[in-house]
Amino acid sequence: SAVISQKPSRDICQRGTSLTIQCQVDSQVTMMFWYRQQPGQSLTLIATANQGSEATYESGFVIDKFPISRPNLTFSTLTVSNMSPEDSSIYLCSVPGTSGRDTGELFFGEGSRLTVL
């Protein structure tokens, strides 16, 4: 299993500002995922962060709003830009399971709880 550390664990931000969330994994991984978890809603994939290439964004998410960096195989950042109260959510970093199968198994960090006032 992978150990994933996220920072910050929580933050309260003002409307119009930006926040960068960091994700550190204890082993090298090719793919890292960023999810959003809003109250009462499903975990939603924001984007896949690939080392050495641009992140791949899911429908409804754009790079200008959620820029992602992936400087190496153990680290990624997600920035939530120009925040509004609708961005209040838990943001989760995730990596694939290490079973060697492309099965959709995922390991998650503990999440970053963001509140926008």
Added chain:
Amino acid sequence: QKEVEQDPGPLSVPEGAIVSLNCTYSNSAFQYFMWYRQYSRKGPELLMYTYSSGNKEDGRFTAQVDKSSKYISLFIRDSQPSDSATYLCAMSDTGGFKTIFGAGTRLFVKA
């Protein structure tokens, strides 16, 4: 229609009860089925994983998949207060890293 439907609960049961958690889905291409457990203020952790149809048992937990009905279940026997958490069903298609999650069911087990 959502790809994965899951009753959000909350579900409250007494200690020792058998708990049944369920999800339905619409995409017949899903082959891999998972249950995640998420404690308050923590990230989800993989609890059970099943490939295709059938049952899988792990201690007090049993996962069932009925692909003909597009229906999956998680049973918890002899439920304990420590089982109180949100349970998320999840599934993906063949070779996919695109995992689709249910909204999660909040479970409370009362001592």
